[in-house]
Amino acid sequence: MVDVDRDDAETPEGTGAPANLLLRMEGIVKHFPGAKALDGVDLDVLPGEVHCLLGQNGAGKSTLIKVLSGAHQPTSGRILLDDAEIAIPHPVAALNHGIATIYQELDVVDGLTVAENIYLGHELDRGGFTQRRAATRRARDLLRRLGHPEISPHTEVGQLSAAGKQIVSMARALSHDARVIVMDEPSAVLDSGEVENLFRVVEGLTAQGVAVVYISHRLEEIRRIGDRITVLKDGRTVGRNLAVAATPTKELIKLMTGRTVEFAFPERPGVPDDAPVVLEVSDLALGSTFSDVSLEVRAGEIVGLAGLVGSGRSEILETIYGARRATSGHVRVGGRALRPGSVPAAVAANIGLAPEERKSQGLLLDEPVFKNITLSTFARTAKGGWLDERAERRAASEQAVALDLRPPQVGRAIRTLSGGNQQKALLARWLVHGCEVLLLDEPTRGVDVGARSEIYALVRSLADAGTAVVVVSSEIPEVLGLADQVLVVSEGQVVHRGPAQDIDEHAVLDLVMEGSAA
Template sequence: MPDNIILEMKQIEITFPGVKALDQVDFTLRKGEVHSLLGENGAGKSTLIKCLTGVNHKDAGQIILDGVEINPQSPEQAMEMGISTVFQEINLCPNLTVAENIFIGRQPMKRGRTIDWKTMNRRADELMERFHLDIDVTRPLSFYSTAIQQMVSIARAVDVKAKILILDEPTSSLDDNEVKLLFDVMRDLREEGMGIIFITHFLDQVYEISDRMTILRNGHLIGSYGIHDLNKVQLVTEMIGKDIDVIFNLKRADVKADAAYMLEAEHIGIPGKVKDISVNIKEGELLGFAGLLGSGRTETAEMLFGAEKTAKGSIRKKGKDVSLKNPHDAIMEKIAFCPEDRKLDGIIGDLSIRENIMLAVQARRGFLHPMSRSEQEKLADKYIKALGIATPDAEKKIAELSGGNQQKVILARWMATEPDVLILDEPTRGIDVGAKAEIQRLMLEMCGDGVSVIFISSELDEIIRCSNRIVIMRDREKVAEVDGATCTQQNILNIIAEGSVAGKDKEAGV
């Protein structure tokens, strides 16, 4: 093998209960390169990194660092071997000084007993100089901006004589100038021969800084490419992949010609989240939202539900102006919303399936008009049966159900409110194919009954299959609207990809 290879991971396999998180994945890192690791959420990027840093243990495969097989058991061990990681969330202590943060756990000592503050601060100064940062290392870390804190955590990672530096989404909280500063540092480190693994979902940055990229999807290796071997469209295609058409014969319901507008939003937006968007949806229509993660699709949905209050513009429901200040307002207007993060924003883990289903109906009635126990049981039993929720009875804690069944319970919560508008944010993520198909079938059924459904998904094929119309979002704004019946994945991919370049200049003006 060429001697500039610093790390080789061969045929890595990791199995979590019920899922194969990584299946025969190979990964090679060379000295002095920035290597991007790409894939959608759940593709296995973080699992691969955690395997390398000793957080997760592999079931099969080899990790070879500098020609020696290693088997790190903990992040500390991995760090000793020369593998340093900087995580998305800064995990430093904001109340300690910059110098203390850099040397925490390995402070230079005086006569082996007391901390040698002078040496520590001097060395911290030297290190910061190397990073072109002119800061006072004796100030508490919290005094400085997020970008500087990020630099400090990189400095700390590098100073432990790392051979490999892993940067997990380091740019997600940085602005353009800060990103530039970070990239300068990365280039310096590359010059010094360090191997850098870079994880991000900003495709522009991938092309700006990396030398090579490796793409994962659903725990499988899709391929490793030089940066010029693949253009953005091909890259997005590879990342998203094409789901095998396992779904039984789903038929998109046609919107009636005389259907009235159900919900119209004009020029709504929140500074820093969504620029300015106008969308409308008719009775019985299924409106798809396509776009990469972070393109503003979730934020738009949240505005239509009042979870985030729009800073401007207006929303009309059935031709009548409505003010949606909080979710309760939206529920009173018969708008429903299944949030993206089921665990964080959806399920109430300790409560029973029955209580989880009746919650939104009860919230609309107010606590002074309680549903009787028998009403609740009837409601729960009805939806457990209708949605095929796999549970012995309605009193089981929702936390004990599988992801797909939890999603169905959340869906039941909203179907029970008999909404006019149902907004579904990634309802099929992380659930198995059968449950996926069932949720799509339910969506289309509801459209048939005259409900307007907004469907957000990262999987283009399911959007195209179900939607009457598709809104394409990029860089926090709507860039196109296409007809669901006639468009293809390629159309949408082109629109998403070409914007990554064009969109950036626009953004600078905001």
Template sequence: MNVRLEGITKSFLGVAVLRGVDLELRPGEVHALVGENGAGKSTLLKVLAGVHRPDSGRIVLDDEEVSFGSPRDAHAAGIAIIHQELALLDHRSVAENVFLGREPVRRGRVDGRAMETETRRLLDWLGVRTIDPASPVSRLSVAQRQVVEIVKALSADARVLAMDEPTAALADHEVELLYALVRRLCERGMAVLYVSHRMREVFDLSRRITVLKDGAFVATTATADIDSDRLVRLMVGRPLDALYPERGHDPGDVRLALRGAGNGRVRDLTFEVRAGEIVGLAGLQGSGRSATARAIWGVEPFTAGSLEVDGTPVHVDGPRTAVRVGIGYVTEDRKGEGLALRQSVRDNVLLARRAALRGAAARRSDDLAALLDAVTVTARGPHQEVRYLSGGNQQKVVLGKWLAVEPRVLVVDEPTRGVDVGAKQTVHRLLRDLAGRGMAILVISSELPELIGLSDRVVVLHQGSVAGELPAGASEEAVMRLATGHGLGDAA
């Protein structure tokens, strides 16, 4: 099915969110939709899904103009949306989720066997044999839940599938599974609209790319006719190199040191991070990157070797202890672990200060405005609940929380996961600014260009231990050789 959105406009409370946007989706093609947060991508998806009616413009399906009054109308027309926050019921089976609201009935009762049989047929059609239709969704990984959402769309005869940041919470090996499924859908004639902040995915999967900026259509181009640098310029008006600030001056004394540190998940970790330095921690999924971060933070403490802060061995047995010895931690799961989503921006920024200090110092908030200004948070005000902010602004709030106490060591796991290109630049600048204040920063990122562009050195893990260390500007190939175990002994 061919879909055209022509001249779509949409305003809320007099503020234009979409301004004359054009988009065409073709059968058998992945079409990427890119732009900064606030560019209008989500609103355009909701217009396509029937959640919002456009103020003007039209939607054309196979040369016939249509009007969607609700998501049900869009579903009936063959359009399905998989949102970043998956809408599945944990306590129900895979088959029950696939047919939720459309359960087949036999002799007056829901036909569970028919649901499971059809779900299995669709899973086989996708080439997925690791999911049991009778299994509760609660037992599935995030990647498997994505598969269930795709099967749900197929069961409703969807011919157009829109995916909003589908890999935001996936591990590296799970991303490859999603790639394979998307390609299989296109081979069978489905049109796929793929919304992502990750440049590599956009170039790996899409045939064409549409760019939005500030609610307006900028361009549609064949993927083969554009490179990353030019695409970023269209999105944010800056070259790709501007995403990474200049590296700092010579680092100072050792702030964080691991000496033969280990626990059940990592072993014999030995490396240092100096004041004013950003050290990248690289490795494949399961190599021990996040396990190292959580051990430093005291969630899964080291049981062997030593952890030193400013030359003094410390025993960190929990986050509160970590804060008190001068260690901060930005988790990869900002919504689940890094923020109190129903609390205000103000309360979130002051969380670490209240944990680290006592008495009047813990309660002081006279510098709140300066803190929010330093991390460039865009919000209605300090009393707005954090859950209503964009992913980029939520991440800035997390960084603001640590700026409020200025720990000596900051461990940052996936600093820009799920944030747009413009917000990435801000996060990178903030990290470099914190290093400039003398903080020692350890950064973990699944995006190798980010890790290399941001770090002064890169420590690479392989199967839970240090495989080697690389200098600033090392190639992705050099990192991957160590990460896969093929370059052991070759690193500097």
């Protein structure tokens, strides 16, 4: 394996570039003011294959697919379809070429029906009149093609699950006669059963000759669904056309990070028996969502909540934080009861929340990094009733250095940071605040391998410093590896609690599927 840290490192080749290429992106360069996002990236895609695009956050994956989808124009390089060079000046041109992109944040309209979403922007009409019956008939055919005839074209999309909305997005792509479908982190909002269904849909598409470019941070998914891999690092192609079956995981990680990263969680030093209880939750309930939830978290302890999507895990955190008003039960911090349904009261009690949907719920995307970091501590940096921007920048810069925020410039808009670095900035907010209790909902969702290790180490270091941490994750190994104590939640009920080392992944799955220890 080559040393991928060297500027003159050769790109490891896999199966090479076969003659029957459907799509080729060749030498793609993309400059933004003050930054080069892509520096000569190559991507070869065959008809009927699942081509996996790997790389850390900030490696250039998002920029590359935006070039392919027509959202960005390349500074140089070319795109070939069926060996002929094409121009993609805007997203409509990409669709006209049969290239469709399904982003992680699904672009469906909840208030419209399934059929209306599928043909949104290219409605079927004749003589200026929309052909609703034809759209319904074709939508039904597309849903059958995707193996989901149970989804009615007349259903409002807002009534569908995340998995159902994803199927609607795929049907929209097929309605454009897509030959290449790009899927950006398609499993991020799905539970394990829905992921298996996603794989069946992808296999059905590729059997029909459709090529799928699949972007995921979950290497086990790549093993399950992928054919070949292209790896990006720092805007360059560092691994090209690698056969999934023939490329060891350690080599993929080294290509992505430039170093060997072990899937090891920080050591659990153990919580002293005399450590005080910082957070106490007693008989907490939220309507029919969850009930009778009780837990204690001591200073320096990490408690993990494991369960399927929709089990009530996230709602438990939001209710503790006051974003939802409990219907019964109590929350105490340091022995003092919190006013239910009051976020200001939780913040005043030094509780912090890093929500699952960090972009929509946790961050001000158009504001600079330093504003996002100091959001909960404006009063501390104010002078005479006015915000002291220098003090804000200074406090944020200290955390940016401490957390190895990349890039470290705190004046840039936070939306320009990768997912992993946005998550670091969100954690930095509560470090500046000085939280006694930190609630983490899916802290590594959409975060690459290298940044995951850094976030794990950061969470453990916070606990070692005395912070009480509650973490929710859909990835059971993450909960078991990071937490000291684990609560398993099924259908709004805690069905197990105990030390993390006393339960394994299979036992957790049995509990969440069956709903009881029996």
